[in-house]
Amino acid sequence: METNIESLPKSGKTNRTKRAIVFLLSFSFTLALVSFCFLNSEVFKEVAMSFYSYPDHDGGLVEKDSIQLTKQFVSTQKKVVILQKKIESLAPSNPYLIINTTNNTFVLRTRKGIIREGFCSTGSYTLLDAGDSLQWIFKTPKGMFRVQGKLVDPLWVKPDWAFIEEGLPVPPKNHPDRYEYGTLGDYALSLGHGYLIHGTLYQRFLGLPVTHGCVRLGDDDLKEVYNKLVEGSRVYIY
């Protein structure tokens, strides 16, 4: 750069300006080049990595002859089979239910295979804000649950949020307005903490996240789930 500037003729103000411009341009170019290189470090690293290599490492296996190697291979294969069986045994032996809260789908299955699969509705992730620090978040809990009870023709005891959501005044506890038959479908399976797997009047919303935390199933699916799951059966929600 110095040579560049020195080589310019020094004749007055114009030349000084010219030199300054050239210097500034060169400096900016260099700075831009360095920044560009920094921003593309990953490309440089990949190029640099192509110049390196590691020797193959056999973990000391090379010292063994073919008989020993075959024995070791058979032994590792056996271990793999044992481990695979152990993993298979971790799944429940009775029918169990898996619920996907993102896609709003369910799978009723056993260790051996799928019994039934289809759409369901799960928590809407809506935060209902009623002011005065009154808030509810409608989400389906995730994890492993067990069926704690099975009900036929379940009765819905409407909680406060059900009235607030409808713009109605909240009645006192045990008020007749709180009890509603038919809303939850023909069957319900309790998962604890007030969460149920139940039916729905809004079949068109199956496959969408629209519930207040419970899991809604279509009529036929609910019947199958009700028949196959017993108290204590596992329900996985993710």
Added chain:
Amino acid sequence: MSMQISSILLKVKAISFKLKSAISTIPLKSVIIFFILQLAVLSVAFVVFGVLPVHREVKSISNFLESKPLQDKQELTKSNSELVRKILGSEHHEAFLKSNILLSKSDSISLLIDLKDSLAILTFKGVSLFETKITSISFNKGLKKLPLFLLDSLYSGPFVATEEISSIEKFPIVIKKAPKDTLEANLLNAAPILPRQSDVFYLFAFENSMTVEIVQQEKNIVGSRSSFRNYKKAKSKWIRNRNLNFLVKADQKGYTYQLSIKIPREDARSIYRALPIKPVVVVRY
């Protein structure tokens, strides 16, 4: 207004004239020196930003290798070499299954990435909850060059993600104000409020300088491109910070092992939302 524009145009003209005359007077020798200098800068940048972090990483891996028993490749016959390869593969599978059993004792959903069978699996207490086919797998050179023996012991897992970048929210919460009366409620409840669906890209970074990126296989971007752009920006920022830290801190690793897989968009969304904030990931190569 037009006066202002013409004065600006005049200024631009004057500057460009000065620039032109300044450049035209530069002797050829200076131009050559300038380019040589730029080449030197480029070379130094390649060493500092490229060779140095890679060299440090390779050195640490080589030290690890030296601590293991050495072998002489020439002693192996073709059939024995094949057997050794099979044994290593089988041992790696065994390690993967052992990790799966280990994870079954935890209370969190984990992600198993089986590159051999091209499957991404969500597992909880040993039960496979969800499986999806991986449609595309890509590694960077660092991972590609590592022998299986090292992949198994260093980059297979289980790992707990220390950082994550994502184009989607973990919890797609929609806020709804309580209606004042039944009339307002009827209007509000006429149709369900559904969370906005966007494109799915996410990256988990682990303590051992490895990243696992999960990318939607669909090329078409749904809705606005903002979530995709924000993800790209966040990822670039994260890489920049890492590179900067490497230059500043002596103990910082400069090379990142990158694994990227493509799966269908909705499956990728399900996996991301099912996993806890700092998920555990296991990879089978």
